[in-house]
Amino acid sequence: MKTTDIYEQVTTNIISQLEQGIVPWKSPYFSKVGFPRNFSSGKAYQGINVFLLASRRFTSPYFLTFIQAKELGGHVRKGERGSLVVKYGTYTKHEEDAGAAAGSEEEAERRGYLKGYTVFHASQIEGIEFPTPENLPELSLTEKTARAREIIAGMPNPPAFREGSAVPCYRPGTDSVNMPEGRYFDNETVYYSTLFHELAHSTGHASRLSRKSLIENKGINADGDTARQVYAEEELVAEMGAAFLSAHAGIEEDAANSAAYLQSWINALKSKDARTWIIRAASQAQKAANYILNIQPEVQA
Structure with missing residues (x-):
């Protein structure tokens, strides 16, 4: 399968879910049974694979390939x-140069590749006794918000926090997250999921992950297709990053998605070159969440 075909399949999959009213990065299953993982290797799926598998509505976290x-x-x-799940990696290509010895480091060029694989959920497989999924404990609102506060308090090199803003936002110029007071939100979980979104933005700062889509972001009113694409990609990074963090806190994202919200992402993903940046955005969102959680990511299954 060609790399371009894989990008197309991934984008089509996500758009199809959105058109059905499903926002894959707001799946409640992450906080109920945990993140999906490969049963053979024991490794958790990362980045875009988490959202591709969310559409299965799984009641167990385990998946296997046909051969496995x-x-x-x-x-x-x-x-x-x-x-479909995808695997991204790099390899070294040596350029042929009559004036240089073949295989020298000067000639080595790192190139990326993307491969697609098919996996099956435990409920689709016979002859293997999968562990009975242990539903994660139902947390009280107090426990969820306590976890959320622990995540925020544990973020290394955090941005400045300022409460009292009219709207939630992250300001790169001052490296500060600005939030309205908690009483202006419907409940505490909405407050913390919103705060997670802004903290995910902040990980793109030059002093942290130095993310291109944050550094080059010119805002919602940016002119030109490229500038609007950068804005959309950074917003998707923050949306997905907040979803990862909410799941770790046990907070279920609001499943009632407005038609306008759904259509905005459908339009963005149907735009020129979107098929390449959705996979990149999910990868960056995973890195953003891992940074905030101060953990090293597992190797992708």
Whole structure:
């Protein structure tokens, strides 16, 4: 499968979910059964794969490829359709140069690649005894907000925090997150999911992850297709990053998505070159969440 085809499939998958009223980065299943992982390797899926698998509405976190299921003594039931996951990596290409020795480091060029794989959920596989999923404990509102505060307090090199702003925002110039007072939000979980969104933006600052989509972001009223694309990509990074953080806190994102919200993302993802940046945005969102959580990411399954 060509890389361009994989990008197209990923974008089509996400758009299809949005057109059905499903926002994959707001799946409640993350906070109920945990993030999806490969049963054979034990490694968690990362980035865009989390959102591609969210559409399965899984009641268990485990997935396997067709071959992995066979190697473990099981089989995928006839007629089952799998889910696309992708793997990004790099390889070294040596340029041929008559004036240089073949294989020298000067000639080495790092190139990226993207491969697509099909995985099947545990419920689609027979002959393998998967662990009974242990539903994560139902947390009280007090416990959820306590977790949210712990996540925020544990962020390394945090931005300045200022309360009293008319609207929530992150200001790169002052490296500050500005939030309205908590009483202006419907409830505490909405407050913290909004704060997570702004903190995700802040990870793009030059003193943290130095993210291109944050540094070059000219705002919602930017002129030109490229500038609008940079804005949309950075907003998607923050949306997805907040989703990862909310799941870690046990906060379920509001599943009632307005038609305008859904259509705005459908339009953005149908724009020119969107098929390449949605995968990049999900990867950057994973890095943003990992930075805030102060953890090292697992190697992608």
